[in-house]
Amino acid sequence: MRTEEVPLEAADAEAEFDWDTAGTLESTDGSRVWLVPTPVGNLGDLTLRALEVLRGADAVACEDTRRTGALLSHLDIRRPLVRLDAHTMHRAAQVLEKYPRLAYVSDAGTPGISDPGAELVQAAVAQDIPVEVLPGATAFVPALVLSGLPTARFTFEGFLPRSGRERKERLAALAARAETTILYESPHRLHATLLDLAASCGEGRPASVTRELSKRFEETRRGPLSELAPHFAEGVRGEIVVVVGGRSDEEAQAGAPDFSALAAQLAAEGLSVRDLRARLMAAGMRKNEAYALALQAGGPVASPTPLPDAATMSGEDPS
CATH class of the missing domain: 3.30.950.10 (Tetrapyrrole methylase, C-terminal domain)
Incomplete structure (x- = not known):
C-alpha cells in the first residue's frame, strides 16, 4: 500500500499541536465531581474521556441505578452506584463526603439540562469541591x-x-x-x-x-x-x-397594540394621568413613553393650588 509523503511544514504543525490532558484522572488529586453526559440514543456517542472518568471515579451517582447499571455493564465498568435523583438530591452532601471522586450521570444527555445535576453542583461548590462538566451528548x-x-x-x-x-x-x-x-x-x-x-x-x-x-x-x-x-x-x-x-x-407589526387609541379610550373613561400611565405600561409601553402619551391624551396635569399669603390669611386687604 502506497502512502503519500507529508510535507515537512504540515508534519511540524501537527507535531506542535498539543492535546490538553490536564483533566485526566491521573493528573487529578483530591476531591472532584464530574458531570458526565451519556448518549441520548447511540452508545457510540460516549466520549473516551467519559469512559475514563466512569472507570476511575470512586462511585457513579445517577437518576436510575437500573438504567445506569445496564449502561455500565455494557461498557464492562464496575463501580458503586448511588441514586441521586430529584427525590434524593438532599443527600448530595453526604454522598460527596463518602465518595470524594464522584461521577454523576442522568438517564440520557448532559446532567443539569432539564434533568437533576445543578443541585449537585451547588452542593459541591458549597464544600469547595472542584467540578468538571464533560462536553458530550445533549438533545x-x-x-x-x-x-x-x-x-x-x-x-x-x-x-x-x-x-x-x-x-x-x-x-x-x-x-x-x-x-x-x-x-x-x-x-x-x-x-x-x-x-x-x-x-x-x-x-x-x-x-x-x-x-x-x-x-x-x-x-x-x-x-x-x-x-x-x-x-x-x-x-x-x-x-x-x-x-x-x-x-x-x-x-x-400586525399584533402591536394601538396605544394611542387605547389612551384615548381610557381618557374618555375619566382615568387620571397616573392611572392612565399605569394602564399603558401594563399594555406594554415603556414608562417614559406611557407618561408622555398619558399627558397628551388626558390633558395637562392640574397645577397645584397656590398657598395663600400672610395677608390673605389674616383677613387684611392686600391692596
Missing part, C-alpha cells in the same frame, strides 16, 4: 440545527408547565419572542402542546419536531404548526424536541 443542540430555523439567538425553555396560568403565560411569552425557542416534550403530551403553540403563535409559525435522536427511527418533521399538530395526532414514541421559529417583523 436540544442537534434538534436546533436540524430544524433549519435561525440558530444565532435562541431560548431553551425545557419542559413547559403542564397546565394553568403559568403555562398560558409561558406560551404568550414564547409567541412574542423574535428568537427561536426550543422545548422538550413527552410523547403523550406532544399533540396538545403543538395545538397550544398554534393557538398562541399562529398556525403559520414555522417549527420542527425531532424525536429519537441518533437512534434507528430518528425523525425530524418541519413545517407550520398547523401541519405538525395533525401529523402527530396519533401519538409517537421516544424523546421529543420541539423547535419554534421566532415572531416575524410582519407578525409584530
Whole structure:
C-alpha cells in the first residue's frame, strides 16, 4: 500500500499541536465531581474521556441505578452506584463526603439540562469541591440545527408547565419572542402542546419536531404548526424536541397594540394621568413613553393650588 509523503511544514504543525490532558484522572488529586453526559440514543456517542472518568471515579451517582447499571455493564465498568435523583438530591452532601471522586450521570444527555445535576453542583461548590462538566451528548443542540430555523439567538425553555396560568403565560411569552425557542416534550403530551403553540403563535409559525435522536427511527418533521399538530395526532414514541421559529417583523407589526387609541379610550373613561400611565405600561409601553402619551391624551396635569399669603390669611386687604 502506497502512502503519500507529508510535507515537512504540515508534519511540524501537527507535531506542535498539543492535546490538553490536564483533566485526566491521573493528573487529578483530591476531591472532584464530574458531570458526565451519556448518549441520548447511540452508545457510540460516549466520549473516551467519559469512559475514563466512569472507570476511575470512586462511585457513579445517577437518576436510575437500573438504567445506569445496564449502561455500565455494557461498557464492562464496575463501580458503586448511588441514586441521586430529584427525590434524593438532599443527600448530595453526604454522598460527596463518602465518595470524594464522584461521577454523576442522568438517564440520557448532559446532567443539569432539564434533568437533576445543578443541585449537585451547588452542593459541591458549597464544600469547595472542584467540578468538571464533560462536553458530550445533549438533545436540544442537534434538534436546533436540524430544524433549519435561525440558530444565532435562541431560548431553551425545557419542559413547559403542564397546565394553568403559568403555562398560558409561558406560551404568550414564547409567541412574542423574535428568537427561536426550543422545548422538550413527552410523547403523550406532544399533540396538545403543538395545538397550544398554534393557538398562541399562529398556525403559520414555522417549527420542527425531532424525536429519537441518533437512534434507528430518528425523525425530524418541519413545517407550520398547523401541519405538525395533525401529523402527530396519533401519538409517537421516544424523546421529543420541539423547535419554534421566532415572531416575524410582519407578525409584530400586525399584533402591536394601538396605544394611542387605547389612551384615548381610557381618557374618555375619566382615568387620571397616573392611572392612565399605569394602564399603558401594563399594555406594554415603556414608562417614559406611557407618561408622555398619558399627558397628551388626558390633558395637562392640574397645577397645584397656590398657598395663600400672610395677608390673605389674616383677613387684611392686600391692596
